[in-house]
Amino acid sequence: MAQVVVLGAGLGGTIMAYELREKLGKAHEVAVVTRGSRYSFVPSNPWVAVGWRQREAVEVDLEPVLRRRGIALHPQGAKRLHPAERRIELEDGSSLAYDYLVIATGPELAFDEIEGFGPGAHTISVCQVDHAVAAKSAFDALVARPGPVIVGAVQGASCFGPAYEFAFILDKALRDAKVRDQVPMTFVTSEPYIGHLGLDGVGDTKGLLESALRQRHIKWITNARVDRIEADKLHVSEIAEDGSVARAQELPHVFTMMLPAFRGVAAVRDIEGLTNPRGFILADKHQRNPAFPEIFSVGVCVAIPPMGKTPVPVGVPKTGFMIESMVTATAHNIHRLTEGKEPDAEGSWNAVCLADFGDGGIAFVAQPQIPPRNVNWSSQGKWVHTAKIGFEKYFLHKIRSGVSEPFYERLALQVLGIDKLKEVRIAQDAGTV
Structure with missing residues (x-):
């Protein structure tokens, strides 16, 4: 045994x-x-x-x-x-x-790698449920006293999807609270371009996410290195292709959530x-x-x-x-x-992801996750928000029941009905992929 x-x-x-x-x-x-x-x-x-x-x-x-x-x-x-x-x-x-x-x-x-970064310092987090519970108090304070907001991911980060999700969810929550017009928002990311996601993009994630940011009046800074964070401002350097500092900025903030490196x-x-x-x-x-x-x-x-x-x-x-x-x-x-x-x-090592925007979202499929790919697909719509809710309910049921069913492939092939994935599955079954 x-x-x-x-x-x-x-x-x-x-x-x-x-x-x-x-x-x-x-x-x-x-x-x-x-x-x-x-x-x-x-x-x-x-x-x-x-x-x-x-x-x-x-x-x-x-x-x-x-x-x-x-x-x-x-x-x-x-x-x-x-x-x-x-x-x-x-x-x-x-x-x-x-x-x-x-x-x-x-x-x-790795919050400690940047001065002033993380819960207990000058930013909030959604990486753990304890952090998210604490962030709710900060959100309530933001609604009561609106001001500049920064969302994004710092140098060395590898998980960018939740940063985009939180930016759009926060935008929706502030609109619901009728204070969005008093909250300038900036998305600050170490990615070389919007929608890179650590994967060199998937389908048209660059165009889709840039459009989503523009529609919601969220400015962005890419190739960003966060140098330090103070209570009222974030010090960030935009890095050029040769590694030099192209521009250094001080961004005012009253509410910041940036994903750390791991x-x-x-x-x-x-x-x-x-x-x-x-x-x-x-x-x-x-x-x-x-x-x-x-x-x-x-x-x-x-x-x-x-x-x-x-x-x-x-x-x-x-x-x-x-x-x-x-x-x-x-x-x-x-x-x-x-x-x-x-x-x-x-x-x-494939990727099927649902990025929720609170009232819509973007889904993408990468097979394999690292390019070049057999499937390189992305799409957007209100259905993504609904699918993410269904995903949450299903997965929590799976954990509570102790079931080991592989959910993601079912999601891709059955729930979302992505034709390209179905074609790939047929080809795999036939031994041609």
Whole structure:
């Protein structure tokens, strides 16, 4: 009997535990290590920040779900991984041994890399539900005393979709409060152009997002390096192609939400052979670490090199579809190892995303996520907002019920009815793609 441990219980870690339990059956033990027992649906955080959702509506207590599925929960959290000993040191001083480990910790938020950045300093955040709850108070203060707003993503960020979402959701919430006319808004991003998204764009995301910003009277600055943030102004430098400062600006603000750069969490950071210098987990095409072959990784914690040189550092996002494909491949590969076989499954690394704008939105499909692509599609409309609500309800139901169903492919092929994806699926089934 093998002991399989999942480190982390976010989007990737939770469905990883579910899929392992389903794949391995009762012949092997599955355990989850995380801080606390609450799962939070991160894509809903922008709605929480403007009062469209309450915290309780987007959280799930995992303890009864995992117990029902026969998955052990260790809510103490991990203090340090000791891979040479196949052991996780927990925060309460105890240890948990493993035969196979899946690291699904998500990232640590690197707010400290910029002076004055982050909750507790001069900006708000929607990266965690605690941050989003606190942001609601800041939003209420903004409505009561309108002033300049900045939204965007700093240098090194890799997750740009939520920044665009929050800008448009905030615009809608301020219009609903009838104070939008008193709130100048600027979108500040490290991307080389609007709609780059860390992916060199998908379909016409550049044109669609630029148009959406213009229609909502939101100005933008690209190739932006945030130097420091004060209580009433943000210091930003626009970087030229040669790396020089093309222009330095001081932007006034009373309300700022910018997404940070990510790094690996402290429990796994700086372990030779396991992580890159940024603390992300090194993995081969089977999600397996080369130095410690009993360790796999899925989700945002996985090391993926940037697509290419840009004037300001820009990372590559790990989208839900990509993470789900990593999870399915990893469950399959660990199952093969328990049967004395070698891993042979690879994640598809495709992207299907819904960017909600509060009363509309943009959807895009990238197959594969990194160009060149077989499918490079984007579209917009009010249907995206409706689809995002349906996605939220479905996924939370999935977490509450302990189901390991691959949602994103179903979304792409059935719910959204994207013809191009259907064509690709037919071609895949026929063996021509």
